[in-house]
Amino acid sequence: MAPSTPDLPSPDRDAVIALLAGFGDRDRAEVGETLDSLELTWLVAQVEQRYGVELDLTDEVFAGMGTVTGAVDTLAGALDSARGTAAGHG
Amino acid sequence: MTGVDLSWATPGISREWVDDLLLAGSSDTVCLRFDEPVDRAALRAVVAVREAELRAAGLVAGGTVALRLPPSLAYVGYLLAAWRIGAQVSLLDHRLTRHEVDGALDRVAAQFVVEATETRGHRLRGYAEVVAAVSAREGGRPAATPHALVQFSSGSTGASKVIARTAADLAAELDRYDRLPEFPRAGERVVLLASIVHVLGLVGGLLNALHANAELVFPQRLTAEGILAAVAAADTPATVLGVPFHAELLTSSTERTPLPSLRRMVVAGELVRPTVPARFRERFGVPLGTMYGMTEIGVIATDLDGSRWPAVEPTHGMRLQVRDGELWIAMAASPYLGLQDPSRFVDGWLRTRDAAGIDGGTGLVTVLGRLDSQVSIGGLKVDLTEVEQTIAGMAAVREAVVLHDGGVRAYLSLADGASVAEVELEIGRTLAPFKRPRELVVLPVLPRTATGKVVRAAAVLAAAGENSGKG
Numbered sequence: 001m002a003p004s005t006p007d008l009p010s011p012d013r014d015a016v017i018a019l020l021a022g023f024g025d026r027d028r029a030e031v032g033e034t035l036d037s038l039e040l041t042w043l044v045a046q047v048e049q050r051y052g053v054e055l056d057l058t059d060e061v062f063a064g065m066g067t068v069t070g071a072v073d074t075l076a077g078a079l080d081s082a083r084g085t086a087a088g089h090g
Numbered sequence: 091m092t093g094v095d096l097s098w099a100t101p102g103i104s105r106e107w108v109d110d111l112l113l114a115g116s117s118d119t120v121c122l123r124f125d126e127p128v129d130r131a132a133l134r135a136v137v138a139v140r141e142a143e144l145r146a147a148g149l150v151a152g153g154t155v156a157l158r159l160p161p162s163l164a165y166v167g168y169l170l171a172a173w174r175i176g177a178q179v180s181l182l183d184h185r186l187t188r189h190e191v192d193g194a195l196d197r198v199a200a201q202f203v204v205e206a207t208e209t210r211g212h213r214l215r216g217y218a219e220v221v222a223a224v225s226a227r228e229g230g231r232p233a234a235t236p237h238a239l240v241q242f243s244s245g246s247t248g249a250s251k252v253i254a255r256t257a258a259d260l261a262a263e264l265d266r267y268d269r270l271p272e273f274p275r276a277g278e279r280v281v282l283l284a285s286i287v288h289v290l291g292l293v294g295g296l297l298n299a300l301h302a303n304a305e306l307v308f309p310q311r312l313t314a315e316g317i318l319a320a321v322a323a324a325d326t327p328a329t330v331l332g333v334p335f336h337a338e339l340l341t342s343s344t345e346r347t348p349l350p351s352l353r354r355m356v357v358a359g360e361l362v363r364p365t366v367p368a369r370f371r372e373r374f375g376v377p378l379g380t381m382y383g384m385t386e387i388g389v390i391a392t393d394l395d396g397s398r399w400p401a402v403e404p405t406h407g408m409r410l411q412v413r414d415g416e417l418w419i420a421m422a423a424s425p426y427l428g429l430q431d432p433s434r435f436v437d438g439w440l441r442t443r444d445a446a447g448i449d450g451g452t453g454l455v456t457v458l459g460r461l462d463s464q465v466s467i468g469g470l471k472v473d474l475t476e477v478e479q480t481i482a483g484m485a486a487v488r489e490a491v492v493l494h495d496g497g498v499r500a501y502l503s504l505a506d507g508a509s510v511a512e513v514e515l516e517i518g519r520t521l522a523p524f525k526r527p528r529e530l531v532v533l534p535v536l537p538r539t540a541t542g543k544v545v546r547a548a549a550v551l552a553a554a555g556e557n558s559g560k561g
Binding site: 023024025032033034038041048049054056058062 | 212213344528
């Protein structure tokens with residue numbers, strides 16, 4: 001697993017769109033607001049890789065990530081709890 | 091390389107078929123690996139328990155049972171158990187909605203259905219732990235045909251296609267895999283990313299691994315790291331089997347640990363983007379192979395070492411021709427059950443609806459893409475006509491056009507007084523998640539041509555959407 005990065009802020013809207021654009025080498029403009037299950041899998045994999053964490057993928061986390069806006073909020077929470085656990089604060 | 095002895099293979103499925111073709115081999119060899127390894131003795135025991143359960147429910151030779159289970163040890167157990175009994179098994183993707191499942195069960199008139207009552211496993215894991223129950227269905231009938239396996243594929247007539255295969259046909263596909271020297275065999279591992287409910291994961295993954303005595307590994311996490319960890323977990327040569335999405339996921343990985351046991355990755359289910367094979371080889375030092383196949387017949391042609399890409403070489407015994415730009419495949423009998431579009435199977439030829447070219451000198455085939463309204467979403471076939479007819483048939487919808495424009499997109503106008511929330515609710519009830527439009531664009535009226543036909547051009551519809559402020 002990549003090293004954990006406790007200081008890296010969770011991805012904002014721009015960063016989420018940039019990560020999603022990497023799927024299929026798309027332009028950022030081609031990334032829609034709604035995410036399908038492949039885009040979601042892609043996004044989770046990229047975030048885990050970049051932040052060196054394993055996200056707790058409950059149904060609630062998945063349900064919250066159906067849109068770009070939802071993904072930004074949900075990832076912030078999921079990263080906090082993943083990093084909290086990794087650092088022994090969870 | 092010798093093939094499977096087909097002399098004993100009858101059209102029906104039987105205990106001998108399962109035991110000789112899939113369950114033979116040393117008892118202490120690991121054949122499946124979920125959280126824990128499952129050796130052949132343990133798998134035989136699981137199958138025996140499921141067989142007793144199915145028999146107690148009343149399933150007999152020539153009977154029918156439908157499995158609606160996520161990929162799991164339970165799924166493998168019930169499938170092999172039902173075949174040992176001599177029953178016809180229908181496979182239903184566990185992601186289908188109740189509406190789609192009921193339609194499918196009515197069409198095949200299954201006597202019994204096996205469903206999960208409890209499922210554990212997070213969303214990025216390729217398998218689940220399942221508690222399942224067998225129930226009898228009213229109106230179910232014994233098998234009307236000698237087919238062992240019944241599958242469903244999204245269909246252009248609005249309903250799904252019902253595709254059936256015999257035990258002999260499945261044995262013949264395993265024989266084709268046997269004859270491919272690069273395909274995994276005894277002493278090797280298959281890291282499986284494709285679903286064992288669909289043909290690639292079912293025959294190329296599960297059945298071939300059991301038949302060839304290879305170990306079938308289900309990664310605990312379907313991320314690049316999870317897949318690579320599964321490969322690195324042992325020294326025996328590993329082939330990763332998945333769809334093009336998985337190859338893209340792996341090439342995006344920044345993990346640089348060497349993987350001496352990785353032999354190759356093989357993908358099928360849709361076309362690979364041109365940049366991916368070279369990128370994969372550069373990243374991992376091994377080939378990205380491709381296969382072309384269909385639910386109707388299984389594997390058709392392969393390029394397992396990536397040396398022929400984008401062309402593929404027909405597998406043993408496949409007779410192919412291109413007519414008017416479309417690929418046709420010789421088949422002994424129609425693979426379709428029930429009422430079907432008669433133009434799909436013509437005089438012993440299966441029409442693939444794929445555009446292709448065949449090199450007259452080498453016989454190599456290059457598949458160019460679909461000729462109909464079918465698209466592939468992560469290897470799962472979605473027919474846009476089915477999605478469009480489902481949406482257009484809703485009470486809340488006046489008319490609808492469904493296109494693939496980056497993703498599946500529905501342009502629709504609402505019935506008087508109806509709301510888009512009603513349409514979303516109905517879509518959630520009737521269409522499996524992978525078939526649902528990514529976007530609903532509501533227009534006051536759909537644009538029409540001078541002759542009154544609804545316009546199907548993406549650019550025109552998108553412009554209408556922007557003008558109405560909903561695009």
